[in-house]
Amino acid sequence: MELPKGCQYCIRGEKLVLFITGLCNQNCYYCPLSEKRKGKDVIYANERQITSIEEVIEEAYLCSSKGVGITGGNPLLRIDRTCEYLKALKDEFGEKFHAHLYTTPDLIDKEKLEKLQDAGLDEIRLHPTKIFNEGANTEYYKLLLDKLKLCMEYIEDVGVEIPSIPNMEKEILNLAYKLDEIGVKFLNINELEFSETTYDTLIAKGFEVKDDISSAIKGSEETALYVSENFKGNMIINYCPSSLKDNIQLRNRLINRAKNVAKDYEVITDEGLLLRGIMIFDNKEDLEEIAEILRDNEVEFEIVENKIYLNPFVLEDLIEEMKRARYEIKFSAYISEVYPTVDALEVERIPLVTKKLKFRRRK
Ligand code: SF4
Known part of the structure; x- marks a missing residue:
């Protein structure tokens, strides 16, 4: 069965996630917002906080995005902003x-x-929160189905997206048949996570x-698969496991961004992170001397x-060479692994020279 279109962009890491507001009129107990x-x-x-349309367009270019998923919060609480950004992207x-x-x-x-139609929205996904928070009655199902039918008059693809709450198989199956009856295109079921x-x-x-290596909840996958x-x-019916989100969607998105932002001297890892070597000097003279050697050897570098x-x-290699040549220069050095995002969040630091080694200065 074909995946919903929005999910196809997501899996390839080509979806720009546009979080349009953190405001929401619901209060789901499983809401994952930070x-x-x-x-x-x-x-x-x-991952980048923005304040303008120019920045969202820049981010879409940097991530080689081919589509956008507009989320929140609840984007309809900021409908004019949502449409303004959507139209600008289109x-x-x-x-x-x-x-x-x-x-x-x-x-x-x-x-x-x-x-939303005028701004060019292709797909809408409704989250029927009441079913999973308080339990829904006939009146709520009627409201949901009426709203879905209304969406179908304006938006090409209409679907429903829900969390997979363990032991709610019967309610979810019941929902699925009601949706199918009125021609809803898809039901996306997300594995629940802490x-x-x-x-x-x-x-x-x-x-x-569920296990030691993920934050997924035990029984959620079984419910979705049932x-x-x-x-x-x-x-x-599309089940989205949390491992797919973390391991594939995020990784592909990071790789796309890394390819566009990596400096010539940085190395892109299989996870889409950037590796860079960093030398720290106590005095400018030492820094300049090393910079000169790097220039002589046509090595790419940057001074910050x-x-x-x-x-x-x-x-x-340089450190090994300096040890052999017994340079008398004071510095510390490490390899830094960072996200290719605006804040370049460091995830790991591998020390190479920690004790400000003293190498003898070249004559
Ligand atoms: S509707 Fe979404 S954003 Fe709002 S509280 Fe529920 S999970 Fe959170």
Whole structure:
């Protein structure tokens, strides 16, 4: 079965995640938003906090994005901002730049759908929160189905996206048949995960971690698989495991960005991170001397304050060479592994020279 279009861009790492606001009118106990985003009216393009349309376009270029997933919070609480950003992306990258948006059924109305249609939205995904928080009654299902039908009048692809709550197979199957009956295109079921903000709540509710290597919740996968195996309708049911999000989607997105932002001396790892060698000097004279050697040998490098940034493998060779030649220069050195994001968050530091080795100065 074919994946929903938005998911195809996501898996290839070609989706720009546009977090349009942290504001939300729901209060899901499993909401994974971090403290710095939850309830805050902030905008992020992938991992980068932004304040303008120019920045979102720049980020889309840097990540070689071919589509956008507009999320939050609840984007419909900032409908004009959502449409303004969406239209700007469509104008810049063309009609084929695929756009999907996540929201809840309660905020859907004709006026907002018209605006989204005019801005070029291709796909909408409704999250029926009530089913998973309080349990839904007939009235809520009616509202959900009516809102989905309304969406179908304006947006080409209409789907539903839900968390896979352990032991809710029956409710989810029941939902799936109702959606199928009215022609909803797909049901996306996400594996439930612990996050920094939900850990205590989920533990208090009796959920357990699946294994030692992930933050996924025990039983969530089984529930999703039960639904996909037992559903006999026509609608696409797509299960999205947390490992797919972390290992493939994020990795591909980082690789795409790394290819565009890596300096000549940096090495891109298989995970899409950047490796760089760094030398730190106590005095400028020593730094200049090493810089001169690097220039003589046509080695790519960059000077930032009292540091030299260079290829990590060249740095290792250089240190060996300096030890052999017994240079008398004081410096420390390490290999730094960073995200290819704006903040260049460091994930690992491998020390090479820690004790300010003294090499004898060249005559
Ligand atoms: S609708 Fe989404 S953003 Fe809002 S509280 Fe629920 S999970 Fe969080």
